[in-house]
Amino acid sequence: MSGFFKSSIGRKVAMALSAFFLMFFLIIHLAVNITSLFSEDVFNELSHFMGTNPLVQFGLQPVLIFGVVFHFLMGFVLEIRNKKANGVAYAKNNGAANSTWMSRNMIYSGLVILAFIVLHFIDFWFPEINTKYIQGDMSGMHDGGFRYFHELVEKFHNPLRVGAYVVAFILLGLHLAHGFTSAFQSMGLTAGRKKNMQTFGKLYSIIIPLGFIIIALVHHFNH
Amino acid sequence: MNLTLKIWRQKDSNAKGQMVDYKVTDISEHMSFLEMMDVLNEQLVNTGEEPVAFDHDCREGICGMCSMYINGEAHGPDRGVTTCQLHMRMFKDGDTITIEPFRAAAFPVIKDLVVDRMAFERIQHAGGYISVNTSGNTQDANSIPISKHAADEAMDAATCIGCGACVATCKNSSAMLFVGAKVSQYALLPQGQVEAADRVKNMVAQMDLEGFGNCTNTGACEIECPKGISLENIARMNRELMKANIS
Numbered sequence: 120m121s122g123f124f125k126s127s128i129g130r131k132v133a134m135a136l137s138a139f140f141l142m143f144f145l146i147i148h149l150a151v152n153i154t155s156l157f158s159e160d161v162f163n164e165l166s167h168f169m170g171t172n173p174l175v176q177f178g179l180q181p182v183l184i185f186g187v188v189f190h191f192l193m194g195f196v197l198e199i200r201n202k203k204a205n206g207v208a209y210a211k212n213n214g215a216a217n218s219t220w221m222s223r224n225m226i227y228s229g230l231v232i233l234a235f236i237v238l239h240f241i242d243f244w245f246p247e248i249n250t251k252y253i254q255g256d257m258s259g260m261h262d263g264g265f266r267y268f269h270e271l272v273e274k275f276h277n278p279l280r281v282g283a284y285v286v287a288f289i290l291l292g293l294h295l296a297h298g299f300t301s302a303f304q305s306m307g308l309t310a311g312r313k314k315n316m317q318t319f320g321k322l323y324s325i326i327i328p329l330g331f332i333i334i335a336l337v338h339h340f341n342h
Numbered sequence: 343m344n345l346t347l348k349i350w351r352q353k354d355s356n357a358k359g360q361m362v363d364y365k366v367t368d369i370s371e372h373m374s375f376l377e378m379m380d381v382l383n384e385q386l387v388n389t390g391e392e393p394v395a396f397d398h399d400c401r402e403g404i405c406g407m408c409s410m411y412i413n414g415e416a417h418g419p420d421r422g423v424t425t426c427q428l429h430m431r432m433f434k435d436g437d438t439i440t441i442e443p444f445r446a447a448a449f450p451v452i453k454d455l456v457v458d459r460m461a462f463e464r465i466q467h468a469g470g471y472i473s474v475n476t477s478g479n480t481q482d483a484n485s486i487p488i489s490k491h492a493a494d495e496a497m498d499a500a501t502c503i504g505c506g507a508c509v510a511t512c513k514n515s516s517a518m519l520f521v522g523a524k525v526s527q528y529a530l531l532p533q534g535q536v537e538a539a540d541r542v543k544n545m546v547a548q549m550d551l552e553g554f555g556n557c558t559n560t561g562a563c564e565i566e567c568p569k570g571i572s573l574e575n576i577a578r579m580n581r582e583l584m585k586a587n588i589s
Contacts, residue, residue, distance in 0.1 A: 127555075130556065206446050210348070213414030218561055218565070304580075307578065
């Protein structure tokens with residue numbers, strides 16, 4: 120099997136497997152975030168569970184980080200190989216005649232998402248790791264109550280940050296609009312070419328980013 | 343109609359090429375694109391210039407020889423046709439038409455619009471065949487029952503003429519539509535299934551060795567393919583390779 124993952128198709132399959140994992144993660148992440156719109160307490164409880172449960176922290180979190188890093192690194196590796204496979208550039212190339220903008224620019228939407236993840240880590244992940252594992256405060260408390268909801272709301276004060284989030288999620292939507300069905304095709308699954316699955320893919324690529332955008336905007340304008 | 347042509351001229355594989363402008367006049371809309379190129383070449387020969395080298399053979403859309411990237415698309419703006427079947431009625435009087443060779447690192451330019459597509463041959467040699475003992479005891483193929491569905495799909499895959507439009511069109515210069523079609527036409531039929539695992543492994547290995555890129559499922563190849571080869575063939579090739587590695 121090691122030879123398989125060195126082949127062009129094997130690498131695409133690996134890319135698709137990590138994509139499926141990340142797409143599933145997005146659903147979980149959005150589901151947790153949505154609770155912040157309805158109940159501060161539920162959001163706090165869920166965040167505390169996710170942030171302190173050993174299975175999530177030391178089981179799922181490393182897998183997630185590996186998935187993200189792998190998807191980006193493999194994306195770059197494939198892009199470099201694909202650029203090498205090109206000959207002299209065409210003087211005139213009408214890509215729009217046969218393919219969508221999203222499908223031709225996955226590397227650029229991917230780079231924007233990477234920049235977003237860096238910002239997201241600086242905003243939430245690094246402070247969390249610092250509080251929990253460097254300062255050793257696993258209580259999740261601040262000023263007599265859970266701190267998670269207040270941290271979330273505070274981050275969305277800054278309109279520039281909210282703007283960056285909105286732009287990044289639009290690009291994520293475009294990335295998913297191609298990536299969702301593309302992952303099926305790479306896995307050799309005909310399902311990705313079926314109309315129902317394509318419709319589902321379109322809905323997924325709109326609903327997930329839109330959900331995150333709405334949450335950021337609601338907290339920005341409400342608090 | 344009168345046209346301006348911007349054509350890639352390159353003396354040989356080592357020379358540095360460039361786009362050169364030409365004018366052609368009184369082109370009939372009923373001409374095929376290659377006939378228009380013949381008119382240009384006649385004009386060039388009469389003025390003592392080197393004619394434009396381009397590949398062609400059957401001129402009826404079946405041999406896969408004619409190539410050309412016309413106005414930014416493999417085989418030009420029409421659908422389901424090779425360059426020889428592209429008619430000048432697709433263009434207007436006064437148009438400027440850009441004509442380039444199929445581009446890919448694995449398809450080096452030999453001269454002008456002629457590219458070396460031997461990489462496809464080498465992929466075929468790696469497994470695009472069935473080994474049959476032709477000693478005289480061969481079973482009649484028609485005596486092996488297969489479903490109409492499989493027969494149709496195998497035939498559809500087998501209509502690939504190996505022209506290379508998929509590679510030329512692909513932003514990654516991927517040959518997966520071609521290899522997918524060649525893998526599929528055998529994988530769908532009992533005669534081909536015997537060697538299916540080795541075939542897909544060897545053909546994909548050769549494809550990678552030739553330096554073709556990875557499919558990113560833009561679907562451009564399927565649109566530009568003169569024979570309408572479906573992306574389903576790429577999915578099938580991926581399945582076949584996974585199956586071959588698991589079993």
